[in-house]
Amino acid sequence: MALAGRMKRSVFLVHRWTGVLMCALMALWFASGMVMLFAGYPKLTPAERLANLPALRRDGCCIGPAAALAHARAPGAVQSLVLTSIRGRPFYVLVDGDGAVRAVDALDGAAAGPVGAVEALAGARVFVPGAAAHYAGTVMEDRWTHARAFDAHRPLHVVDMDDAAATRLYLSSATGQVLLDAPRAQRLWNFAGAWLHWLYMLRNQPSDPAWTWTVIVLSALGVVAAFTGILNGIWRWRFKGRYKNGRKSPFREAVLHWHHVLGLAFGLLLFGWILSGLMSMNPLGIFDARGRAPDAAAFAGGRPGQLRPDIGVAAALALLDADGFGAVELEWRVLGGQPYLLARDGGNGTRLVAPNAASTQAGQGTAFRVLRRWPDATLLQAARRLLPAAVEGHDVLHAYDAYYYKRQVQSMYGADDKRLPVLRVTYADEGRTWVHLDPFTGSVESGMDRSQRLGRWLFNFLHSWDLPAMLDAGWLREAVLVLLACGGLALSATATVLGARRLRMASKKAG
Structure with missing residues (x-):
């Protein structure tokens, strides 16, 4: 009996002091999480990017891919080759074997020079036509550009637009492409949303071990506080009978009483959300693949610098035009050793330009056709x-x-x-x-693999409630999440009041 009493006392003290440490942060996590439900972290989606590109014209366009590849350090090692538009003009964008990015003018075949303020402003005006553009300098990284995908493009040019949304654009210093758009309202909401929720005020670089472990430790403390709180709440609740105060809870004081009641109502939910937040950091690599990861290079069976379909740009665009497809971008790809072209239009629709196997087998030379999709067998x-x-x-x-x-x-x-x-x-x-x-x-x-599928449940499901049926519920899912998050926020708020009292008492004793 004495041992059980000491154990309960220890759990109570652990809950008290981990709660004191974490209560305010947990309240901020709930508040910022509700903001994130409606205001996403700034990103440029493929549909947004493609919608701002002009259609590729077959008349007078373009030099062949081999001429563009000649500007690469090692043409055979080029891992990505795309014909797109920059500042309204067709350019090839190449990714070298070492990840370096470069642009080649698709009209005159010249390698693009350094991208400066003039080029950045021109690109911004094309992206947001009709709005004045103001150059704001360059940044290596700021609160909106932590993503590793930007590394090859750093430093980034920043341009502020005088459009209705007061959009801020980030452009590549390597190619001049627009990489990110961040309207003012989205930036402001994100200070109360993702920036606060992810503790990005502590993050200084794309890969930041100090930030990673800070979030892991704080999340783990939150898990301990929530779990010990659930135990304390259950132990102190009178499931049969009542205390002398006439209640199921022993606490007479209002904040303590409501903290107990809210803890029983929302404690398990809080525990699940904090635990899944911890799981999002993949602590100690627990969700890393246990065996070999899928080999995308082997899946392709070649690089566009080595294998390319024997069809010119104008001929490919003619085939796509005949199919009623207005391509704004062409990408040279390889699938299972077979080269092909992936075309995208302004609505992020796709077509494939691939060799017609039947004509090749009949000895008629290589003919090409437009496919909407690859056969499953391929x-x-x-x-x-x-x-x-x-x-x-x-x-x-x-x-x-x-x-x-x-x-x-x-x-x-x-x-x-x-x-x-x-x-x-x-x-x-x-x-x-x-x-x-x-x-x-x-x-x-x-x-x-199996461990990553487990991570899908312990992070994505518990944190976002993202089963397809839930996502299809739309506003109903959002309303339920907001209601439950308000319960968690109220629980954390009562904990913050109690924590502040405890610290004042400790301060008086120390004084």
Whole structure:
């Protein structure tokens, strides 16, 4: 009995002092989480980026890809080759084998020179036509540009636009492309949302171990505070009978009483949200793939610097025009050793320009055709290259499920296309890996083994309530989340009041 009493006393003290440490931060997490439900972290989605590009014209365009590749350090090692538009003019954008990015003028074949203020302003005016542009200098990184995807483009040019949304644009110093748009309202809301929720005031670089471990430790303390609070709340609640005060709770004082009641009502929810926040940091790599990761290079079977379809730009655009597809971007790709072109239009629709196998086999030379998607058999053949393990099964998803689904644009995953249908391939490897293959692009959309699928539940589900049925509920899901978050906020607010009292008492004793 004495041992049980000491244990309960220890749990009570742990809850008291971890609560004192974490109560205000947990209140801020609930408040900022509600903001994030409606105001997403600034991002430039593929649809937004493509909507601002002009259609590629086949008349007078363009030099061939080989001429553009000649500007690369090692043409055969180029891992990405895209024909797009920068400042309204067609350019090739190349990603070298070492990740360096460069642009080549697709009209005259000249390598793009350094991107300065003049070029940045010109690019901004094309992106937001009709608005005055004000150059704000360069930044290596700020609160909106922590993403590793920006690394090859740093420093970033910053341009403020006088449009109705007071948009701030970030442009690449390597190519001049617009990488991010951040309207003023979105920036302001994010100070109360993602910037606060993710403790980005403590983050100084894209990969910041100090920030990572700070968030992990604080989240772990929050988990301990919530768990010990649940135990204390249950132990002190009279499920049978009442205390002398006539209540189920022993506390007479209002804040203590409501903290107890709110803890019983929302404590488990708070525990789940804080635990899933901790899981989002993948502490100690617990959700890392246990075996070999899918090999995207093997899946492709070649690089665009080595393998390219034998068709000119004008001929490819003519085929697409005949199909009624207005391409704004062409990307040279390889799938299972077969080169092809991926075309995108201003609405983020896609087409594939690929060799017509029938004409080649008939000895008629290489003819090309426009495809809306790859056949499943072609994808499955390439999928056998992804892992050394045998393919265990495959199926076509025509609807979203718990592991493949699309989030709202304000979500941190809002820029992911997640098209349907998609081909799911499962492997007989140690981690029972699943991959999702996009037939409209020939891309590996996602891959996850057993541990990563567990992470999907312990982080994404517990934190965001993002099962497809929940997401389809729309405003009802949002209303429920706001209501529950208000309960968690009220619980944290009562804890903050109690914590402040405890600190004042401790200060008086120390004085």
